[in-house]
Amino acid sequence: MTALRCRGLSAGYVRQRPCVRDVDLDVEAGQIACLLGPNGAGKTTLLMSLAGMVPRFAGEVTVDGKVLPADRPRDSVRAGLVLVPDDRALFRQLPTVANLRLAVKARGDRAAAIEEVLGYFPSLRKRLGVEAGRLSGGEQQMLAIGRAIVQRPKVLLIDELSMGLAPVIVDEILDVLRRLADERGMAVVLVEQHVQLALSIADRAGILVHGSIAIDDSAQALRADPARIERAYLSV
Structure with a gap:
């Protein structure tokens, strides 16, 4: 069952220059997805727009099939989408x-x-x-x-989970997220700078480049092909 779906999402701070462009994203219930990409790729803006905290210029976001109105964070929370911001x-x-x-x-x-x-x-x-x-x-x-x-939440968004944390603490938190996905069917979306750390826990991964998803594949496939990730990062 698809917990989170967005289609054709464009978002940002200036309509003429969106930070996120035509993004399609699907996360199943019980699935952990990670969003990777170089600094400035639009990862945080994407999470904020999903949560209704950054203006959407185009596209649609749904949780369990229910359309989330743009720019209304409380409605997103009521629908079951909760964001843990980087601060x-x-x-x-x-x-x-x-x-x-x-x-x-x-x-x-x-x-x-x-x-x-x-x-x-x-x-x-x-x-x-x-x-x-x-x-x-x-x-x-x-x-x-x-x-x-x-x-x-039905969908949990976490921005920069490991930032400033000791590895042993990060491992403990990642174990909890895996339990939440497996035991409660929660869909989890992580934005993470540490690529291999994110891929070690995720089921799927998307790599954003210039605000668009350049790669969308299983985490297992990307773990097995680090050169593919490197090419995406170096394409900026």
Whole structure:
């Protein structure tokens, strides 16, 4: 079942110069897809436009077949699409537990939802009373993803997951994302600079060049052909 689909998506900040051009993308339920490409290729803009946070100039985005209106992030969240941005967008002066509580849709579900997050990220249990701004980078990323999890997304978008994090923390988070995809049927889309790291966890991969998808293939196929990736990166 296709969880996320976009067709002919063009988006950006100036209509005459879109950063993302005519992008087609399909991500199945339970699938992890990674978006790769050189700096400035349009990866972050693509995620932001999918989430309704950057203007779309053309094309259509659907979640479980439901069309998402452009430029309306709340409607995207209600439809089941949640973005973890590269700055994590935490309430830095609020404690960890408050960040989680604020994201739970139904007040009566808060305790169970928080316990669910702690099941995925047990190291946060001792940090529930600590202000988010005082957490380590790894803990902040766990909290940002945990805050997304309690919203029960059908599609989870994560921008620059590994940025500034120790490899052991990245491995822990990637294991959680694999579990979320496998156990809950969540579709996950990662933007990641570390190519081999992304391909190690992903099922599919797209390489963006100049705002368009130059390569769309299985992660396994791209892992086996690094020269193909290199040619795409060097084509800029």
